[in-house]
Amino acid sequence: MKAGEFIGKTAVVTGAGRGIGKALARALYAEGVQVAAGDIHTENMKALKESCPDIVLCECDVTKLEDCEKLVQTALETFGNLDYVISNAGILNSGAVDEIDPDAWKKVIEVNLYGTFHMIRSAAPVMKKNRRGVIVSMNSKSGKKGSYKSSAYAASKFGGLGLVQSAALELAEYGVRVNAICPGNLMDSPLWTEGENALGIQYARNRGISQEECRAMYDKQVPLGRTCHYDDIINVMFFLLSDDSSYITGQAINVTGGFEMR
Ligand SMILES: NC(=O)c1ccc[n+]([C@@H]2O[C@H](COP(=O)([O-])OP(=O)(O)OC[C@H]3O[C@@H](n4cnc5c(N)ncnc54)[C@H](O)[C@@H]3O)[C@@H](O)[C@H]2O)c1
Numbered sequence: 055m056k057a058g059e060f061i062g063k064t065a066v067v068t069g070a071g072r073g074i075g076k077a078l079a080r081a082l083y084a085e086g087v088q089v090a091a092g093d094i095h096t097e098n099m100k101a102l103k104e105s106c107p108d109i110v111l112c113e114c115d116v117t118k119l120e121d122c123e124k125l126v127q128t129a130l131e132t133f134g135n136l137d138y139v140i141s142n143a144g145i146l147n148s149g150a151v152d153e154i155d156p157d158a159w160k161k162v163i164e165v166n167l168y169g170t171f172h173m174i175r176s177a178a179p180v181m182k183k184n185r186r187g188v189i190v191s192m193n194s195k196s197g198k199k200g201s202y203k204s205s206a207y208a209a210s211k212f213g214g215l216g217l218v219q220s221a222a223l224e225l226a227e228y229g230v231r232v233n234a235i236c237p238g239n240l241m242d243s244p245l246w247t248e249g250e251n252a253l254g255i256q257y258a259r260n261r262g263i264s265q266e267e268c269r270a271m272y273d274k275q276v277p278l279g280r281t282c283h284y285d286d287i288i289n290v291m292f293f294l295l296s297d298d299s300s301y302i303t304g305q306a307i308n309v310t311g312g313f314e315m316r
Contacts, residue, residue: 055296061086063295064133066125068116068173069143071098073243074192077284078140078291083109085292087138090129092121094143116143116169122176136180138295141173142192146245146253148204159206166210167217174221174232181230188295189225191218192287193234193306195314211236215306222304231303233294238310241269241281277312 065082069075071093079091083106092114093099099111112128114121129136144166147158170191181187196204197211215234222232240246246254258268273280286309293299294307308314 055292055298058086059296060292062088063137064088064090064129064135065138065140066090066092066129066136066173066177067140067142068092068114068122068125068169069192070102071095073245074237074240074284074287075140075142076102078142078288079109080106081284081288081291082138082140088129088133090125090132092116092125092143116141116172117164119172119175122169122172125173126176126180130180135184136177137187139173139177139187139189140192140291141170141189143169144192144194144210146204146207148207148256150203151205154206162206163210163213166207167213170214170217174217178221178225178230182225182228185229187225187230189218189221189230189232190291190294191232191234193218193236195236195238195308195310197234197236197306198308198314198316218306219304226303231294231299233299233303234306235287235290235294236306236308236310236314237287238276238282238308238313239272240283240287241272242283275313276310280311282309282311 065087067075067079070079070091079089083089090110090112091099092112094115096113103109110132112125114125145162147162193214194211196208197215201208218232218234246252254265258265290307290309
C-alpha cells in the first residue's frame with residue numbers, strides 16, 4: 055500500500071456502533087478516510103464520535119433500503135464522494151432448526167443478507183457513474199461451512215457470498231470491485247463477551263463448562279492457536295481497499311488462522 059493512499063477518500067461503514075464495525079471505522083479514520091458511520095442504535099456511536107470527531111453519524115437500519123440510501127447520500131452531501139462501502143452490520147440468532155422462532159430466523163436474513171443487498175444497491179449507481187469504488191462485505195467462516203444451531207446465520211452468510219460474487223460480476227466492467235472478508239471467531243469482541251446473550255457465555259452454558267474452558271477449546275481448534283483480532287481484519291480490509299488488490303474481485307478471504315481453508 056502506498057503511504058497516504060487513503061487520505062481524503064470517503065467510506066460508509068454499517069454497524070459501526072460496536073465491535074468490528076467500530077474498529078474498522080476508527081482504523082479508516084486514522085488513515086485519513088472521511089467516514090460516514092451508520093448503525094441502528096445511534097447512541098452506540100457516541101464513543102466512536104468522541105474518538106473520531108469528524109466522523110458523520112447516520113441512523114441506519116440496514117433492513118430498510120431507504121436508510122441505506124440515506125447513509126450513502128449523507129456521505130455524498132458531507133464529503134462530496136463515495137469510494138468505499140464496508141457492509142458490516144450483522145446479527146446472530148441461534149437455535150435448532152426445529153426450535154428457533156421463525157421470526158428470529160427471518161430477522162437474521164433481513165439484517166445480514168438484505169442489509170448487504172441494500173448497501174450494494176444504494177452504492178452501485180454512484181460507483182458505476184464514477185467508474186471506481188470498492189465494496190467490502192463482512193461475512194464469516196459460517197459463509198463457507200454450516201454452523202451448528204445457527205442455520206439462519208450460516209444461510210445469510212452463504213447467501214451473502216452469492217450476492218458478493220454476482221455483484222462483482224456486474225460491477226467489474228465499471229472498475230468497481232466487490233469482495234468479502236470471512237473472519238473466524240473474535241472471542242474478545244462484544245458479541246462474545248457482552249451481556250447475558252454473549253456467545254461466549256451461551257456456548258459455555260450449553261456445554262456445561264466455564265467460559266475460560268470454552269475459550270481455550272475454541273482457541274485450540276484454530277491451527278494458528280489463537281482467536282481472531284480486529285487488526286487481522288483491518289489489515290485485510292485495507293488490502294482489499296487499496297490498489298494492491300486491483301486484480302481481485304468476487305473473492306471471500308478467510309481470516310480464520312487456518313480454521314477454514316476453502
Ligand atoms: N464477532 C465475531 O466473532 C464475528 C466473526 C465473524 C463474522 N462476524 C461478522 O462481523 C460483523 C460485525 O459483527 P460484530 O461482532 O462486530 O457484531 P456486534 O453485535 O458487536 O456489532 C454489530 C453492530 O451492528 C448494529 N446493528 C444490528 N442490527 C443492525 C441493523 N439492522 N442495521 C444497522 N446496524 C445494525 C448493532 O447495533 C451493532 O452496533 C457481522 O456481520 C458479523 O456477522 C463477526
